Amino acid sequence: MTAINAIQAALGRFQPFLLDGVTGSGKTEVYIQLIAQVIASGQQALVIVPEIGLTPQLQTRFTSRLPGVTVVLHSALKASDRARNWEQAALGTATLVLGTRSAIFVPLPRLALIVVDEEHDMSLKQQDGFRYSARDVAVRRAQLVGCPIILGSATPALETLHNAQRQRYDWLQLPRRAGVAQPPKISLLDIRQQPLRAGLSMVLRERMQTELAAGNQILLFLNRRGYAPVLICHACGWIGNCPQCDVRLTLHLSPRKFWCHHCGRVQPVPQHCPSCKSADLRMIGRGTERLEEELQPLFPDATIARIDSDSTQRRGELKRLLSAVARGEVQIVLGTQMLAKGHDFPRVTLVGILDLDGVLYASDFRAPERAAQLIMQVAGRAGRAERPGRVILQTRHPEHALLQSLLRSGYRGFVAEALREREDTELPPFTHLALLRADATDALIPMEFLSEAKRLALALPETEHIFILGPAPSPLVRRVGRYHAQLLVQCADRMRLQRFLNQWGGVLQKLKRGKDLHWSMDVDPILFS
Structure with a gap:
């Protein structure tokens, strides 16, 4: 109140x-x-x-x-x-x-x-x-x-x-859950050298059997769509890459296609290696589609619902699936970050987080914050009513500082450490950023444009206390057949940064450039790819 x-x-x-x-x-x-x-x-x-x-x-x-x-x-x-x-x-x-x-x-x-x-x-x-x-x-x-x-x-x-x-x-x-609900118990499970079936450890599988026998629901979180993220030739090492982007194509089997999740390109799944013609093509890794298939024989009596952006494309399908979960018609819910926030599943007593190690080592300075939020949000789906909840986070890096901080002090403890770190390194919210992006079909053109943009910026009167870093190729250089680069602007004073950007933007508008070049200014960027 x-x-x-x-x-x-x-x-x-x-x-x-x-x-x-x-x-x-x-x-x-x-x-x-x-x-x-x-x-x-x-x-x-x-x-x-x-x-x-x-x-x-x-x-x-x-x-x-x-x-x-x-x-x-x-x-x-x-x-x-x-x-x-x-x-x-x-x-x-x-x-x-x-x-x-x-x-x-x-x-x-x-x-x-x-x-x-x-x-x-x-x-x-x-x-x-x-x-x-x-x-x-x-x-x-x-x-x-x-x-x-x-x-x-x-x-x-x-x-x-x-x-x-x-x-x-x-x-x-x-600070407390409503009614009689209590916070879920979160535990790390070291899966190094542990046998896995469908990506699940024996400890998690046994816990799932216990919860199912008690009439409870289970949520499994795997933040990867599709069937397998990599298709590789065992004979020559060929890997299915997107011809337009610097990423691998994701294998989907329902319907069967080779799909780039960045540019949307879809192509047929090869029956033989395009390089050496071998038929020994192997699927590496696991997406939600494959997990759904592998769970069926492990839990044959359970009704399983997969909720991700692929399974909910048809109008009304998401509402139908969520209603089925709410009515208790589904025993195991699996999905991506679509399930991580906002949903209230009072019958869910066990949450399994299957593969989140990748985000622990991302290069973006915001990655630890996003990882902490994702873990706590997914964990929050368990034990939201009178039934106690438990969260099992499978990892090969149980000693990681972020995971230990969340276990020891929760999100509040992580925030205190993260804010100190941001202040020491002069990163937001203790400074302000703008990102000038450029892209073209020729890799040299964006870099040349950004170099000239930097030269013009340094000639402006408002550059005191403005720091310009780069230019540099974007972490994901080629997307949709275009090469991307960026220039980072940093300033501790927001009003000073705004005055600088207003001046610089006017200069950039007049800068001669070819029709192939696209550029944009992103104030307070949250993605640097």
Whole structure:
């Protein structure tokens, strides 16, 4: 009630709130009670979520509890449905709008409350074309309208927590789960030199049998779509790579295709090695499609549901699968990060995290933060009702500092260490970044453009305390047949950086360049690939 009362007192004026609540602590209930008051006063509310997959469950909860008209806005809707819902919002007929990031721009004549759920999620940032952060735009819109905004998360972004620590945001904490639910017990399982079946250790398989026998549900998390991430020739070592990108093609068997998850290229699966003509082609690694197939003989009496972006492509399929899980018709749920946040599965008592070691050693400075958030969010699906929950994280690196920090001190302990590290290394939120990207079909052209852009930048009067790093090829150099490079700009003073970017942007617009070159400026980048 403390959180509700604090936000209730701010209705009618701008005030940003960080609602920092552990998974299952009742953040959605806080939203519902506040939205109910807004609707009762004849006004409108806007709720932004990072992914389409979060809308069915929230829509069901909102419509069952709230009066008025609730409309949904996201890209999976038919164009006619989107237009009708947009019009209802603009005319004021809709009292609640629930949508993904682009819904932040919907006109609402009586807007009185904005909620950004899972505010830490990087899906809230539009990464190409018209780049924007729906979270940051939401804060600015609330300021312009003069209404409170709630940024909700169990694992807030370091930037958001820094703003709360500096008292720019009111920091409301929900440290305990609602009702009788208790936090799940998290344990690391060292799988080095352990025999695995379907990627599962014996310990995890036995625990799954115990939970199934007790009538409980299990969630298995594997953040890799498809059947196998690598197809290799055992005779000559040929590997199936995308001809347009510097990545390997992923093998899918339902339907059967060789698919690049970066450019979308699809080609037939070869029957023989294109290099040596051998028929000995082997699948390396495991995706959710293969895991689903391998689980069937291990647990023949269990109903298994796979939830990822491939299995939910048909309209209404995601809602159907989530409803089946909620009714208890599914015993084992497996999927990717689509399952990691926001979903409430009260019958799930065991979560198995199968292969997350790759993210522990990513080169991006934000990778540890994203890994910590993903682990805690996935773990939060277990034990959300009266049944106790357990999380088993399989790893070959149990001594890793991030995993030990999460076990020892939870997400709060990780945050304290990560913020100290960011401050020492002068990284966000203690400094501000902009990334100038360039790409062309010739690898030299982006580098030449960025070198000239850097020379022009250093000649500007606003370059004091501005640090320019690069140019350098992007971590993933070739994508969709184009070569990518980037130039990083760093400044501790945001206003100084903005003045510099305004000047530099004008100069870059006048810079002569060939038609083949594309360039863009990304302020506050969250991906560096």
